[in-house]
Amino acid sequence: MKKLLALSGFFATLLFASSCKEEFDYVYYTPEDYSLISQHLNLPELPPKYTAQLPMHLSGTGLFAPEISTEEATLGRVLFYDKNLSSDKTINCASCHKQELGFADNKAVSPGVESRAGQRNAIALSSVANFAAYYGTDLNGSGAIPFFWDNRANTASQQNLETMANPVEMNMKPHEIKAAVEAQAYYKPLFKKAFGNEEITAQRISQALASFVNAMGSYQSRFDAAANAAFNNNQFGIDYHQQFLNLSTLENRGKALYMANCASCHSQNFGRPMKVYSNNGLDETTVDQGVGGITGFASQKGVFKVPTLRNIALTAPYMHDGRFKTLSEVIDHYSTGIKFHPNLGEELRQGNQPIKMQFSSEDKEALLAFFNTLTDDVFLQDERFSDPHK
Amino acid sequence: MKKFLFLLLSHLILVSCSQHYYYAPNTLHLPAVSQKGQISIEASLNGSSQIRGTEVRSAWMPAQNVSVMANLMYLSGSFEQTNFFVFPTPPTELHTGSGHLLELGLSKHFPLSNTNSVFSITSGAGLGRSINTFDKQRKAELNFSRYFVQPAFMSYGKMANVGVGFRFSYLNFYGGTIDYTINESDLYTIKNIEQKAHFLLPDVGFTAGVRFDPIEIRCNITLGLMPQPYQFGFSNHNLSISALTVLDAEQSNKKYTKRKISKKKKRK
Secondary structure, X not given: OHHHHHHHHHHHHHHHHXXXXXXXXXXXXXXXXXXXXXXXXXXXXXXXXXXXXXXXXXXXXXXXXXXXXXXXXXXXXXXXXXXXXXXXXXXXXXXXXXXXXXXXXXXXXXXXHHHOEOOOOOOOHHHOOOHHHHHOOHHHHHHOOOEOOOOOEOOHHHHHHHHHHOOOOOXXXXXHHHHHHHOXXXXXXXXXXXXXXXXXXXXXXXXXXXXXXXXXXXXXXXXXXXXXXXXXHOOOOOOOXXXXXOOOHHHHHHHHHHHHHOHHHHOOOOOOOOOOEEEOOOOOOOOXXXXXXXXXXXXXXXXXXXXXXXXXXXXXXXXXXXXXOOHHHHHHHHHHHOOOOOOEOHHHEEOOEEOOOOOOHHHHHHHHHHHHOOOOHHHHOOHHHOOOEO | OHHXXXXXXXXXXXXXXXXXXXXXXXXXXOOOOOOOOXXXXXXXXXXXXXXXXXXXXXXXXXXXXXXXXXXXXXXXXXXXXOOOOOOOOOOXXXXXXXXXXXXXXXXXXXXXXXXXXXXXXXXXXXXXXXXXXXXXXXXXXXXXXXXXXXXEEEEEOOOEEEEEEEEEEEEEEEEEEEEOOOOHHHHHHHHHHHHHOEEEEEEEEEEEXXXXXXXXXXXXXXXXXXXXXXXXXXXXXXXXXXXXXXXXXXXHHHHHHHHHHHHHHHHO
């Protein structure tokens, strides 16, 4: 009997000792792969997740961020910041989409390879709550909101392939892109993680870039916090016209002006725009025909994408050609500067007369204050979207 | 009644959802031996909505009213999953899971006078591991140890036996190797486990057996009483049917000795 008790005691002690370690090992890269990667890149041993959890005021009204492959987005991040993907190795995606500027550029038109001038202003990638939720992702195909100012691409993959091939942007043909990526040894383990093997193709490069960009989005602004609070206070419902407790009087006034004058195109919650494209009366006649230049339809000449306005305070200059240097100039345009164009949006016209919104100086100040609440510092400093190259 | 039906329905829906489990309770080992020298061996088939498995339970009474037990459980299950939220939709993935637990225990029996019933207290410890695979290549292995104290009551009839027991376990996840590319929801669950690491788990178990000497067929139900086990990927029940036999070692020895003596006598 004593032997039995002693044996039991020994077993219990052994068990206790064996279970004191308390350590979970999460395995992602092999040690050899990580050693190679970390020579060139600042990537963490365990990659962060990229699927966004949109705030309740957005998801509660039907906007959901789809699942994003961590492995593809991690690879896409490296590609996004890789200058080898341009013909003279001076341009990467971030050259025109700078994180600190809301993934926009502070130039009217960004220079491409060999300083070739681009044709339009770089769209701010941070203007959306979530890129994939906004554009609908490839899943929705042509039914989704298209890409570029002229809506000529249906998917993020198509968009990035066109950009890389554009002679005034990155000027790379698909086989050149493939060769440029293959030349960097650290890409092999990243491709293996993302796609199951080390094969590098232009299609996979494009897909990984699309995953990275689709993960982007800005949903942690002061406006979102205030809207969320209102959503909760209203027991899971929201009226964006109501006063938000967490915004100042001036900001609430600006919000009211925005909801009354701008939201019918740019949306109330900055989730998805109410119109896919429109003409906003910049010119009476247009040289750049925008959507009409692609489709050839007269009714679409001079019309351009309608973006949502998140981080708008950071993404100057504005409009498709970057003509307005400040947000005040934009407000002035809508206040008194709208010109009649045959395709002028119906929200901006009464018959053949353009509407002048006639904002007072207090209104303009309030609008500016409200637009500042759309700035999302968390996203702008999010390391997951920063340059990983050493 | 409506509330009960709602709870039952919710439970069934939750139980029937495809998911990975990182811990499942084994069947409570209720007393089967009552005399010094007896050895019991019980084999069971276990099953719930997704998990199937086997258990072997054995006990030996080396001294009157003191017994030792050894229990081994092996469970496994699989399900297929397609992620429609990723484009292009990937092929259907086969997910599998298995787990085992080996434990030893020491029991003190207190026969209740003038009845065929016994009250017992058992304490023991064991080691276990759960292995979940996600589309064959990706794997999450978690190791745990468990210490328990189990008061139980067993009543023996001529034809049937019934018993009930409560088990209070201290479960400790002390290590594991997890492929970081497994499903995000499972990674979240595992991080929940890692964060908590130590669990106090109360279980209740019932058994009812019918005797067809020398075999007894038992139905066993074990229910975990931990609130919200799903957030940690724990299964909270275990149903099994078992076959039990009790070998009387001392009687066998006596018979064997008698046989030897009679053979010697015959030779003489």
